[in-house]
Amino acid sequence: MSILxxxxxxxxxxNPVAVAALAQVLAVPGGxxxxxxxxxVAGTIPAGxxxxxxxxxxxxxxxxxxxxxxxxxxAQMAFVAIDGNQDFTGxxxxxxxxLNGGFTMNTDQFVAGPYTPGVLVSFSAGKVTVAGxxxxxxxxxxxxxLDAINGVLQVIVPQxxxx
Numbered sequence: 460m461s462i463l464x465x466x467x468x469x470x471x472x473x474n475p476v477a478v479a480a481l482a483q484v485l486a487v488p489g490g491x492x493x494x495x496x497x498x499x500v501a502g503t504i505p506a507g508x509x510x511x512x513x514x515x516x517x518x519x520x521x522x523x524x525x526x527x528x529x530x531x532x533x534a535q536m537a538f539v540a541i542d543g544n545q546d547f548t549g550x551x552x553x554x555x556x557x558l559n560g561g562f563t564m565n566t567d568q569f570v571a572g573p574y575t576p577g578v579l580v581s582f583s584a585g586k587v588t589v590a591g592x593x594x595x596x597x598x599x600x601x602x603x604x605l606d607a608i609n610g611v612l613q614v615i616v617p618q619x620x621x622x
Contacts, residue, residue, distance in 0.1 A: 466567040467507030485519035487553045502544030507566035509582035511535040525581030525595040534595045561618035569612045574605040
């Protein structure tokens with residue numbers, strides 16, 4: 460469950476009678492910690508963030524860079540965190556539900572840039588960013604584009620990515 464002030468939302472799926480995308484549950488490194496009052500300490504991954512799997516542990520990490528430096532072998536399977544670990548539930552269980560693609564989302568997890576409908580996007584520091592020449596493509600800006608007033612970007616994340 461996302462925190463109440465989150466602007467993240469799934470707004471459509473590829474097939475309305477199917478489950479949106481490839482859903483996975485990934486653990487978060489470090490496990491749960493408690494503050495002095497016994498309340499779980501919030502984590503660092505918000506809903507709508509782009510995460511990848513740690514290649515050793517399989518845990519969810521913020522996707523640091525989509526730059527594949529001219530080699531597709533550097534590409535990573537990117538996911539969108541549906542329920543980050545910044546709320547009580549996520550920080551308690553230290554697991555994230557993530558989707559790989561097959562949906563359109565609205566997110567406030569993006570780097571400032573020229574987002575017009577159809578622009579290809581990648582990721583940097585867990586946030587959506589305009590794709591560069593050597594970046595892994597995770598989707599495209601949706602028809603609603605960037606809502607600068609509300610700070611929300613619409614992104615189409617296709618199943619299987621874009622080649």
